[in-house]
Amino acid sequence: IESLFFYKSFLYFSFKFRIIKNLILLILFFFTPVLDSVSQTSENVTQFSEYVTDETNTLTQSQLNSLRKNLRSFFDSTSTQIVVYMISTLGDESLEDYSIRLAEKNKIGQKGKDNGVLLLIVKDDRKIRIEVGYGLEGSLTDAESKMIIEKDIKPFFRSGDYYAGINAGVNAIMTATEQEYTTDKSEEKSTGTNIACCFGLPIFVVIIFGFIFISIIGSIIRRIFGFGKSAVFGGKKNKNDWFWFGGSGGSSGSGGFFSGGSSGFGGGGFSGGGGSFGGGGASGSW
Numbered sequence: 001i002e003s004l005f006f007y008k009s010f011l012y013f014s015f016k017f018r019i020i021k022n023l024i025l026l027i028l029f030f031f032t033p034v035l036d037s038v039s040q041t042s043e044n045v046t047q048f049s050e051y052v053t054d055e056t057n058t059l060t061q062s063q064l065n066s067l068r069k070n071l072r073s074f075f076d077s078t079s080t081q082i083v084v085y086m087i088s089t090l091g092d093e094s095l096e097d098y099s100i101r102l103a104e105k106n107k108i109g110q111k112g113k114d115n116g117v118l119l120l121i122v123k124d125d126r127k128i129r130i131e132v133g134y135g136l137e138g139s140l141t142d143a144e145s146k147m148i149i150e151k152d153i154k155p156f157f158r159s160g161d162y163y164a165g166i167n168a169g170v171n172a173i174m175t176a177t178e179q180e181y182t183t184d185k186s187e188e189k190s191t192g193t194n195i196a197c198c199f200g201l202p203i204f205v206v207i208i209f210g211f212i213f214i215s216i217i218g219s220i221i222r223r224i225f226g227f228g229k230s231a232v233f234g235g236k237k238n239k240n241d242w243f244w245f246g247g248s249g250g251s252s253g254s255g256g257f258f259s260g261g262s263s264g265f266g267g268g269g270f271s272g273g274g275g276s277f278g279g280g281g282a283s284g285s286w
Helices: 002-043 061-078 095-106 142-158 162-177 185-189 196-225
Strands: 052-054 081-087 116-122 127-133 277-285
Touching: 002 196, 052 061, 061 081, 061 162, 081 162, 095 116, 095 127, 095 277, 116 162, 127 142, 142 162, 142 277
Parallel strands: 052 081, 081 116
Antiparallel strands: 116 127, 127 277
């Protein structure tokens, strides 16, 4: 009798494990492309750590240091963040789409003020874009942005003097925006606290899908095996056993999924403050 019992138990659990294995494979089949898509979107956008980033190695270290110091000083006195990014080519990607995605990803500017500006130079494609945050669209208008590209930047770029063009463009942007906002000490201390959002979106999506995945698997296991020996001996299962994560009748427990708090990157480098963009600015080529 005992041998028969163990044999039936073995067959029962073997069958159930095969079901679970197939369900896991099926869920992973649909789940993996979502993770890949999120990962690729994140990887395709550069995360800034400095106010000036030159992927083309066109600028000297001395020139980079000078520009960075100037932009950092401007931020300290106005809370407005101006970031310069120089890249070789965008391939088939739209300049405007990439620019706003880059600005949003890095959260240039301050949350609530949206006072960020991105100066994007695509060297080999010979394209320029000034992306303006919501809060600066009144002072750095589309027309003003276009004039800065045409009058201040392009003449130097055409002669091959990229540093002079960037410096002239940055100074013109500063002149247009310097009276718009000021910085007090409390705001200065909070700078960069929202940089976690730049990394948080992919992580948040992964955690949500992971939670759903675990909940589904847990529910299936609960349904199949029940509590204790009920699955084998035919004992009655509790109607509330469907949920793996506590609570009766399907109610959730107290507290949230994630703990509070925020993080950022301090020091003399760049830290996004939570600014938003809506497509304001201008583009040009030389």
